[in-house]
């Protein structure tokens with residue numbers, strides 16, 4: 001049965017009013033925003049804008065209420081307590097906040113439970129976005145810890161057995177994407193959390209590509225930390241979320257220090273506020289927070305079960321479409337395996353950038369390149385792929401347009417001769 005998502009919700013999005021024929025299959029990179037989000041941000045700036053958490057004026061009180069209400073909306077959306085969500089610039093920033101806090105602890109500045117030492121290990125997968133790889137490389141380099149990774153196979157997929165083999169009592173952190181931004185693989189979070197708990201390791205979930213597309217309850221999942229970005233879930237750029245279980249977030253050393261995040265400051269030292277405010281040094285992206293909250297409310301209004309059901313249909317259609325075109329190789333889990341609504345592929349004899357250009361000429365927006373996952377692409381034996389990624393406004397018509405255009409790519413470039 002078709003869902004009420006897809007074409008009907010396009011009316012909520014000014015982008016699709018401006019571009020009625022757009023086939024926008026690049027939501028994995030960044031999403032379009034509904035009027036509800038744009039209006040919430042603009043209304044706040046027009047009518048309620050003032051300094052937040054500073055001063056005692058009525059205006060400040062109202063702005064602070066809107067700012068904290070947004071936190072409540074975002075926290076509620078992912079099953080977190082309000083004190084468990086700190087604002088970051090984006091998911092990348094939030095991952096850096098975790099790794100830099102741990103680097104501080106390792107240097108003796110902050111809670112020892114986050115300290116890493118030589119002999120300790122950090123486990124990731126070979127499929128990670130650079131945002132969930134480089135911060136751990138840096139942490140390893142600073143502390144003498146070793147970075148290990150679960151390898152991917154020829155379709156870019158890693159396995160729970162491959163990851164399990166790497167984990168031991170030396171493992172301090174397991175950091176992994178809930179949904180791969182290249183393969184669409186949905187990770188078995190509960191299994192990984194169970195493995196981590198067995199060995200006392202912390203889990204860090206990169207939830208960038210899951211939170212916008214499926215019901216995610218971080219408390220239920222049992223991860224220790226998680227990150228996601230507003231701009232991938234119909235919200236503004238410039239803001240993301242760092243989730244941490246309250247007792248961990250209260251203890252993690254703040255990566256950034258300065259105004260607004262302290263209790264008492266002397267010339268020698270400073271005491272920090274509890275979470276989340278200990279992570280929010282300086283003036284925050286206030287109107288973006290309001291927009292982020294509105295995005296969570298909008299998605300909640302659609303119903304995340306419904307969103308998942310819709311995107312599950314789109315995922316199957318994408319796989320079918322890509323696999324139906326001769327000379328096109330789909331990356332990622334085989335048909336029938338859990339996969340989010342994104343599909344990356346390689347076209348025989350045509351460079352990914354040429355594929356992207358060809359599709360763009362047909363009015364189809366996709367992403368080309370390494371998608372910030374060079375190690376994964378290297379393992380696939382290529383430098384770049386083309387990715388089509390869907391969202392709540394994507395429909396079977398978008399997928400059909402992609403299928404038809406893909407069928408013409410190799411002929412256009414003479415690669416079928």
Ligand SMILES: Cc1ncc(COP(=O)(O)O)c(C=O)c1O
Nearest residue numbers: 090091092129131177181208229
């Ligand atoms: C899986 C994953 N992790 C992290 C990121 C980084 O997100 P941001 O650029 O918003 O920090 C992305 C963005 O593409 C992603 O897809």
